[in-house]
Amino acid sequence: MRLIVNGKLRELDEDDHGAIPLPEMLKRFEIDPRLVAVAINGDVIPKHDFAAARVHEGDAVEIVRMVGGGA
């Protein structure tokens, strides 16, 4: 499955339904979900909706990290 992540093409193995849960995608990119904001195709995903959100083939995903890094 191909995604555009922060403007760059990334490939990931999808699950049976042609999509990946957002937390799983972040895990594969080794990103701590607590430290980032995410938008999929321009729609911001609120933190409490992360678990239910999925990314699909061709989605444009924006992952934003903040200064400080959680410390």
Added chain:
Amino acid sequence: MSDVVVIGGGIVGCACAYELAKAGASVTLLEYGKTGMQATNAAAGMLAPMIEAATPGPMMQAGMRALREYPSLVRQLEAACEFDTELRLDGILKVAFEPEQLDELRRRYAWQRELGLPMEWLDAPTCRELEPRVSERVLGGVFTPGEGSVSNQLLTLGLERAAITRGVDIRRRTPVTGFTTHGGRVTSVRCGDASFACDSVVLAAGARSGQIASRLRAHVPVRPIRGQMIALGGMSTPIHHIVWGPNGYLVPRANGLIFAGATVEDVGYRRRTTKAGVHAMRSMAIGLVPQLAAAKVHFEWAGLRPGSPDDLPMIGPLPAWPNVVAATGHYRNGILLGPLTGKLVAHGIVNGDWSDTPTEFDPARFSA
């Protein structure tokens, strides 16, 4: 013919031009767009070498020196320019909301106190006594009474004006297209059809320094790291000191706005704000000071910081080009270290002596 051509009109380039002119050099400054409008503009103006330091080291040391020298520089500039650069050194509060964040703050507090740095430990009630609008979820924090902020925009304008007063020739909208070299030295800097002959070059082009250095086949490993910021307003300011949380900061500015920042993004040269970025900063701000939920986002903007592989700047001559001096790679520390960089570069070029510049900042560290 100039003694020195400075490439780049951000805070670092303007500080270099000002200090070089003060030391008696004739200087031309080449800026590809407008002065002070890139990473320099996308900063909050924080002067926080202690709050920002995760570990002791050359960055914190240079930052402490820069902080000590700020008031005298500002006095000089304000006398020359007759405007206030909004220097405020009335302390920064950094708070924790989770036990592991509190532990990390405690570790920092322990080693910084051991080094004799002026820092105070505050329990939760004291944090809220200092800043009553900080979230009641606060568990504790540290306060650094000698840190603060400056208006990055006004300070850079001050450096630029003071440089012009001292005879610096500033050329805006003048992108560098190449160099003329002779015998291992750069003899002039080319901008399209124009050519600027010089004895020395200062490369202070921020995130574009690497691209410009590549025209000399020199390795200056700077890459753009985007930072987005927002300005919140529409209410009387709920905080009176800079407040840092685990995921960002709030800087109250003299104009009544609160600058909230910042993102740290590796997205090439795309220099725009994004929905997720603005959302992240607004959420961070509300998490720190819940009352800001009622504030309006008055402005949002972004800049490309000059990142370096070890997060330390590159200050000093390039190994293969002895008359080309790097002054770049300041990443998130350009406002704090910019004026000091100007002094170090001017001293190095005028006296041929780089012993005052931390060896950790030597650009030669990246040469194979």
